Amino acid sequence: MRMRRPFRVLVTTLLAATAFSTTACGTDSGSGGASPDRAEAAGDPTPAAGAKGVPATLRFRGTTLDGEPFDGATLAGKPVALWFWAPWCGTCRGQAPQAAELARTYQGKVHVVGVAGLDATGAMKSFVSSRKVGGFPHVADEQGAVWKKFGITQQSSFVLLDGKGKVVHSGVPAGPGELDDLVAKLAG
Template sequence: MRAQSLAATVLAAAAALALTGCGGDTQPSADKPPAAPATSSATTGGTAGSTTESTTSPSAPEALRFTGTTVDGKPFDGTSLAGKPTVLWFWAPWCPKCKAQSAETAKVAAEYVGKANVVGVAGLDKQAAMKDFVTRNKVDAFPQLSDEMGDIWKKFEVTQQSVYVVLDKDGKTTFSGSLPGGEGLADKVAKLVG
């Protein structure tokens, strides 16, 4: 019982933190409550959001050693991002700030195809809501991961939605934070590919 109580307390605290990232007055719909990022250690076996080490590219930086599943159910290996600057966009389907970032993020992804990677990492809701967000906001031209368990969020120490983590070609973090409307994302990527 004590473990269940502790787990419930941790999940409630994580959910409260997540809501502050998108404004305290914005709530997910009542029929789709957010699931807070997992607080347990990474899972194994390549399930959605698994952070198991990949065997496909042993030379990939540690930051890119994760696996996951796209919102369309396809496997994804983070080591495939090695060698190019990478933008990880952590978002939630019910977040208005995330919606506001979608157009600029898609624009940057299209502008830097072949030069930099852009990957969305959805969390704090169910896969159906994530797929709907991708379709409605036209961000299906670049990979969108379904991280319902929050494993990738945890790996990058992301505690709220509407956050970008920008990595250089060697996997070192050059920026981590929010960019309202995605403003400034293109400049951050341009500095890394230029």
């Protein structure tokens, strides 16, 4: 099976970062996801605006598919559901309606943010339009900085953070029911 070039680059980068992180640090936070120290170190080196008091997991910046600046610090104080997807991913296409429904159902209670990667911005915009998932923000993560920050190695993955920024789930949900249950629990 031939991997697309951007995916090979991301996988190679993630494997190298994981190897470095394991040998340099040798500890696991046990948080069920990215540790705040690892997450902050892997993200944008420029602190997010208003980073004081913002959990390390939310200290990242990017640009939305609309070309607007995105600051993860704006997510602080509420639970967050990050959906890591790629435009050519069949599973992502299948999960798009559920992601859109989660954003509608939990509007004002849980921030839902798409993190698009592994392709060019044009393909990402086309995906959002064709899959009708434009009701929530999508970060264009062409370089994979946010993917690396959260230790994501495959699409379609979700990272769920509680209102304090602690990762409570990271990975591929076992099915739509599990994702619904996890987000409902976050919303309280």
